Amino acid sequence: MIRRGKSDGWLKLPHDAINSWSAMQGAELSGLRVSSDAEGEKQKGASLRVTKDGLTLADNPLIQVPRELVLSRETVEGYARSGDGSLRDVLEAAGDFAQTSRGAVLIFLLIQATHSCPDLPHSVDDERTLLAGTSLQPALHAKVRSLYREFDELKSATSKIGWCQQTWWDEIDGVLTFDDWLQLDAMYRSRALEFPNIGDAMVPLVDMANHASGNDTGALYECSQDGAALLLLREGRQLRSGEEVTITYGDEKGACEMLFSYGFIENGLDDARDIFLELRIPDDDPLKRPKEHVSAAAPGVRIYSRPQGVHWVSDYVWIICVNEEDGLQFKVAQTTDGGRELQVFWKERQLETLSELEEILRDEQQWDLFQLRAIATIQPRVIEQLDNLLETEPGLENQHVNVREGPAALARELRRLEIALLRRATQHFENEVRQCRLVDPLFPEVTIADFRRWRNWVSLPLSESFSSPPEKRTTSRSKA
Numbered sequence: 249m250i251r252r253g254k255s256d257g258w259l260k261l262p263h264d265a266i267n268s269w270s271a272m273q274g275a276e277l278s279g280l281r282v283s284s285d286a287e288g289e290k291q292k293g294a295s296l297r298v299t300k301d302g303l304t305l306a307d308n309p310l311i312q313v314p315r316e317l318v319l320s321r322e323t324v325e326g327y328a329r330s331g332d333g334s335l336r337d338v339l340e341a342a343g344d345f346a347q348t349s350r351g352a353v354l355i356f357l358l359i360q361a362t363h364s365c366p367d368l369p370h371s372v373d374d375e376r377t378l379l380a381g382t383s384l385q386p387a388l389h390a391k392v393r394s395l396y397r398e399f400d401e402l403k404s405a406t407s408k409i410g411w412c413q414q415t416w417w418d419e420i421d422g423v424l425t426f427d428d429w430l431q432l433d434a435m436y437r438s439r440a441l442e443f444p445n446i447g448d449a450m451v452p453l454v455d456m457a458n459h460a461s462g463n464d465t466g467a468l469y470e471c472s473q474d475g476a477a478l479l480l481l482r483e484g485r486q487l488r489s490g491e492e493v494t495i496t497y498g499d500e501k502g503a504c505e506m507l508f509s510y511g512f513i514e515n516g517l518d519d520a521r522d523i524f525l526e527l528r529i530p531d532d533d534p535l536k537r538p539k540e541h542v543s544a545a546a547p548g549v550r551i552y553s554r555p556q557g558v559h560w561v562s563d564y565v566w567i568i569c570v571n572e573e574d575g576l577q578f579k580v581a582q583t584t585d586g587g588r589e590l591q592v593f594w595k596e597r598q599l600e601t602l603s604e605l606e607e608i609l610r611d612e613q614q615w616d617l618f619q620l621r622a623i624a625t626i627q628p629r630v631i632e633q634l635d636n637l638l639e640t641e642p643g644l645e646n647q648h649v650n651v652r653e654g655p656a657a658l659a660r661e662l663r664r665l666e667i668a669l670l671r672r673a674t675q676h677f678e679n680e681v682r683q684c685r686l687v688d689p690l691f692p693e694v695t696i697a698d699f700r701r702w703r704n705w706v707s708l709p710l711s712e713s714f715s716s717p718p719e720k721r722t723t724s725r726s727k728a
């Protein structure tokens with residue numbers, strides 16, 4: 249419905265129409281307008297352009313959007329209370345989901361699209377194969393799975409409402425498809441901003457500001473005392489007529505997240521900045537099942553680059569790296585209501601959650617050893633990801649002759665940037681291992697000088713390497 253609405257025009261207005269719409273709605277623009285004709289910048293869509301010479305702080309706020317036009321959970325609830333019965337029905341039926349900003353706004357947009365729809369849907373794009381080997385591929389699968397779940401829940405919650413059943417879900421005449429839910433999610437993701445005191449919200453006009461990071465960001469958004477959304481020129485800025493007014497969508501966001509949420513990748517990146525790689529607890533880990541059961545951590549590692557170097561963060565890797573012989577224990581306890589609960593202990597001390605583990609391990613005498621195990625778990629995963637990317641790359645263009653050039657170029661760029669980040673990460677981990685000093689109860693200080701030999705040891709199945717007696721383990725390491 250939505251994809252078709254956009255291409256047929258009943259769900260789309262020319263960008264410039266927003267200028268007269270905003271004047272009618274009481275939103276104010278000072279010294280700028282929404283424009284879609286900037287030379288050489290067509291791929292960005294519309295943008296905010298300065299219309300006078302010398303935009304200065306005296307022009308602030310550049311934009312003022314009245315509270316009732318800010319599309320937040322609060323305003324959606326207001327619309328439902330003030331008369332849109334269809335909206336009210338669906339919000340009520342959706343329960344907890346409608347209590348979130350995203351849930352309320354998505355449902356609002358869905359009702360608006362439904363009201364505008366003259367008849368039937370649809371089409372589906374499949375350019376996802378271009379992402380093979382990138383970190384965006386699993387992220388996209390996970391997102392699509394969770395959107396399917398939400399869509400099913402929305403369906404079962406609203407099928408009891410007569411008009412929803414007839415208009416949306418009827419097997420013959422129903423207009424709603426999963427693709428609509430995908431489209432709504434994409435609209436929300438690419439336009440919602442986090443406003444202080446409001447929460448995540450979609451704000452007309454302010455959402456016409458494109459992204460620029462660092463010193464190039466021209467303006468900031470915030471909320472006034474009376475709840476209006478404001479766009480403010482940054483301190484020390486002056487913009488000339490025709491210049492673009494930009495905001496930042498997040499300077500630290502990586503290429504994958506930018507492409508995922510906004511559909512573009514910033515120019516001038518040296519690497520992907522940030523990548524999330526899934527990690528798995530090996531099948532032969534005797535504690536695999538209780539570990540998976542108790543862990544609430546994202547099952548992977550986030551690797552990110554900054555000018556000073558590469559860093560990583562993962563709660564999950566520590567769960568992989570320790571076992572019973574180190575001090576990790578699981579016990580089943582009886583709860584007061586007669587149920588059973590799996591509890592986790594480190595050397596008899598009960599942990600509330602497994603995310604405390606890293607801090608506890610830091611105080612252990614064997615912290616260096618645990619770090620080394622963590623790196624030994626992450627390093628091969630980085631190499632595996634790099635190999636996957638390099639292997640899937642060459643055939644890309646030939647395999648997908650029917651894909652549009654825009655998405656193909658973005659996929660190529662994501663690959664290039666992820667390969668660069670993974671190469672930097674590989675180098676970083678090798679250096680880290682070389683410098684790592686290992687404290688072992690039998691050999692108080694052992695330096696890992698020969699990474700290759702050491703890796704042969706760690707590439708044993710994890711449980712075997714962890715439970716090996718110290719005599720055996722030390723044979724494959726060189727002593728300081």
Ligand SMILES: C[S@@+](CC[C@H](N)C(=O)[O-])C[C@H]1O[C@@H](n2cnc3c(N)ncnc32)[C@H](O)[C@@H]1O
Nearest residue numbers: 292293294438439455456457458459510511512
């Ligand atoms: C909040 S909207 C901004 C207004 C948008 N240009 C429009 O026409 O409606 C976000 C979208 O604008 C585009 N965009 C924003 N900044 C961009 C940039 N620096 N480079 C390329 N596209 C950009 C992307 O398509 C993004 O999903």
